[in-house]
Amino acid sequence: MYRFLLTPRWWAINVFVLLAVPFCLFMGSWQLSRFEDRVDTHKQQRGQAERIAREEAVPLADLLPVDKQTSGRMASTTGTFDPEHQYLVPDRTLDDRRGFYVLGMLRTADAGPGDPGSGGRALPVVRGWLPGDADPARVPPLPTGxxxxxxALQASESGGATGLPAGQLGTISAAALVNLVPYDVYDAWVTVQDVSAPLEAVPPAAAKGSGLDLKAFQNLGYTAEWFVFAGFVLFMWFRFLRRDVELARDADLGLPPDTGGPAPRAPDAPKADAPAESKADAPAAPKAAAPKADAPQV
Incomplete structure (x- = not known):
């Protein structure tokens, strides 16, 4: 009865199932692992403020390049602020309040790849946050010497507003600063946690690709989809198998194959023709009377 499983058609079906089901399970497990990683990073970020407060600072060079493990770590470096290049980053919120970042450029002794033997590179430093519209008159003076x-170390941002006035910046990144300053810039920035009034400390943001954001729940949805695909493949394989088993059983019993359509309709019995009437028996049609000629007038 199961000899049909040796046909080329069923060989192809079985090979497809043996490849498709493990692939779907692997992809579903991978998406689930990505969601679990984001849950773990979210738990770590909840206690980030306490961790930053008790963490010892690490030299900046030991934490570069910035990744998920080094983002938010406390970094330390030495340098001098450039008084000619200080920027305001507008439309930044802190505790649901609208304000702006105060960004300074710290010249370090490390030479960049395009700046060998010169005064080094610059590290963007967010000195703090101020409420309201960006106003340089409200910014405290830069430290000297x-x-x-x-x-807290942060990765370069992407996107941001454009067409801002001079002295303002939409994103904190080396790509945005490369045309504004005459020296190389680190592809990272730090936000100072120990600030003085009126500045307020900016907490480190979650690393890109971490935390329970919309992308994390998309990973969870993809997990369910891949497992559903695996179940659908098995369901269709079982359905095809049951259909072919029924066809093989009917063939062994000598029954005609069931095509699944409606049963053929029996032809209608011929109706007996009614006897035709003879022309002689048919009543004659009445003849119209001929008009009579008027009698001549005497």
Whole structure:
């Protein structure tokens, strides 16, 4: 009865099932692992403020390049602020309040790849946050001389507003600063946690691709989809198998194959023709009377 399983058609079906089901299960497990990673990073971020407060600062060079493990870590470096290049980053919120970041450029002794033997590179440093519209008159003066800056390390941002007035910046990134400053810029920035009034400290943002955001729940949805695909493949394989088993059983019993359509309709019995009437028996049609000629007038 199961000899049909040796046909080329069923060989192709079985090979497809053996490849498709493990692939769907692997993809579903991979998406689930990505969701679990985001849950773990979300748990880590909830206690980030306490961790930053008790964490020892690490030299900046030891934390570069920025990734999910080093984002938010406390970094320390030495340099001098450039008084000619300080920027305001508008439309930044802190505790649901609208304001702006105060960004300074810290010149370090490390030379960049395009700046060998010169005065080094610059590290973007968010000195703090101020409420309201971006106004340079409200910004405290930069520290002078060589300073040690300690802050939470962040990766360069992407996107942001364009067409801003001079002295304002839409994103904090080396790509946005490369045409504004005459030296190389680190592909990272730090946000100082120990600030003085009126500035307020900017907490480090979650690393890109981490935390329970919309992307995380998309991973969870993809997990369900891949497992459903695996179940659908098995369901269709069982359905095809049951159909072919029934066809093989009917063939062994000598029954005609069931095509699944409606049963053929029996032809209608011929109706007996009614006897034709003879022309002689048919009543004659009445003849119209001929008009009589008027009698001549005497």
């Amino acid at each position: 060589e300073v040690v800056v300690t802050g």
